Amino acid sequence: MSSLKYIDSAEVEKLLDWRVLLESIEKALGHFSVGKDGGVVQPVRTVIPVDKHHGYMGVMPAYSSYDNALATKVVTFYPENRDTPTHQAWILLLDPPTGSLKAIVDGEAITAIRTALASAVATKHLSNPASKILAILGSGIQAHSHYKALSLVQNFDEVRVWSRTHAHAQKFAQEIHAKVCSTAEEAVKDADVICTVTFATTPILHASWVKPGAHINAIGACVPEWQELESDLMRGSVVYCDSRDACNKESGDIIVSQCEIYAELGEVIMGQKEALWERTTVFKSVGMAVEDVVSAKMVYNNYIKNHPDQ
Ligand SMILES: NC(=O)c1ccc[n+]([C@@H]2O[C@H](COP(=O)([O-])OP(=O)(O)OC[C@H]3O[C@@H](n4cnc5c(N)ncnc54)[C@H](O)[C@@H]3O)[C@@H](O)[C@H]2O)c1
Numbered sequence: 001m002s003s004l005k006y007i008d009s010a011e012v013e014k015l016l017d018w019r020v021l022l023e024s025i026e027k028a029l030g031h032f033s034v035g036k037d038g039g040v041v042q043p044v045r046t047v048i049p050v051d052k053h054h055g056y057m058g059v060m061p062a063y064s065s066y067d068n069a070l071a072t073k074v075v076t077f078y079p080e081n082r083d084t085p086t087h088q089a090w091i092l093l094l095d096p097p098t099g100s101l102k103a104i105v106d107g108e109a110i111t112a113i114r115t116a117l118a119s120a121v122a123t124k125h126l127s128n129p130a131s132k133i134l135a136i137l138g139s140g141i142q143a144h145s146h147y148k149a150l151s152l153v154q155n156f157d158e159v160r161v162w163s164r165t166h167a168h169a170q171k172f173a174q175e176i177h178a179k180v181c182s183t184a185e186e187a188v189k190d191a192d193v194i195c196t197v198t199f200a201t202t203p204i205l206h207a208s209w210v211k212p213g214a215h216i217n218a219i220g221a222c223v224p225e226w227q228e229l230e231s232d233l234m235r236g237s238v239v240y241c242d243s244r245d246a247c248n249k250e251s252g253d254i255i256v257s258q259c260e261i262y263a264e265l266g267e268v269i270m271g272q273k274e275a276l277w278e279r280t281t282v283f284k285s286v287g288m289a290v291e292d293v294v295s296a297k298m299v300y301n302n303y304i305k306n307h308p309d310q
């Protein structure tokens with residue numbers, strides 16, 4: 001019997017191939033949206049507030065029979081953390097035939113990367129193929145991973161960055177050779193693709209600023225009362241999501257605006273719903289356990305290849 005492995009964050013980053021994972025995540029999203037026949041079992045996660053400390057803990061189990069992978073992620077998000085990361089996560093990877101624990105995989109990098117790759121899949125399907133201007137609102141972990149992931153699916157001529165703290169926007173923009181903007185409105189003017197990757201609790205992106213036909217990846221506001229996008233923008237766009245059940249329970253952008261969800265991204269991938277990329281589209285994600293499951297499995301398989309003696 002093989003021994004239990006602990007795979008830390010540095011190792012995870014080395015073992016994940018973004019391009020290969022992009023394809024696995026696209027398949028997993030498709031399988032999820034097919035329902036029972038897709039072989040994905042993923043209930044809506046449990047999230048509990050840790051009110052006294054202004055944080056949250058989520059527990060996210062999933063099984064994918066196609067990937068022969070079974071895991072649970074425990075994730076905490078503490079928006080006020082400063083010296084400690086705002087998101088921390090650990091994934092328990094189990095052996096589907098026996099139910100035994102195979103590995104504990106650090107989930108911080110996986111959360112950063114798989115979220116951005118899901119947005120890259122959405123951008124591939126839902127943005128205008130001739131998109132040239134990318135705007136990123138936010139300058140944290142997801143801002144960095146979204147820049148890298150979206151660059152895998154589109155060739156942008158211009159990248160613009162806005163963040164609440166201008167110095168952070170400047171630093172991020174320098175790192176990725178982007179243009180720094182002093183307002184979110186300036187950053188998104190005429191942008192073809194917009195990513196909102198912040199901890200905002202009230203809208204930072206307004207309908208009147210957005211070019212008709214733009215595609216928006218709305219990644220933050222994963223709490224029922226929080227919003228990143230103005231309600232008019234949600235109601236006036238074609239809204240896609242990662243999971244209807246999860247978004248209807250957790251996404252303030254959807255719950256507060258009472259907008260209609262047109263489709264899950266997986267339904268587009270499987271050809272069951274149209275990619276209406278000539279219209280203004282929003283991909284609202286709250287994050288799915290099956291994305292963590294396929295990522296942790298890839299990390300584990302590559303780890304075993306590199307350490308055949310263990
Ligand atoms: N959809 C998903 O699957 C998924 C996965 C992980 C994280 N997230 C969400 O994405 C968002 C960003 O996560 P991260 O890991 O980059 O966090 P981070 O802490 O690294 O960065 C947070 C960013 O939000 C900005 N910010 C904080 N409060 C703000 C406010 N009130 N208005 C405007 N900007 C504000 C910060 O300046 C920073 O740029 C969070 O809301 C997080 O919960 C979603």
Ligand SMILES: O=C(O)[C@@H]1CCCCN1
Nearest residue numbers: 075077111222286287288
């Ligand atoms: O799916 C996730 O891992 C994240 C955790 C933080 C809140 C949003 N969703």
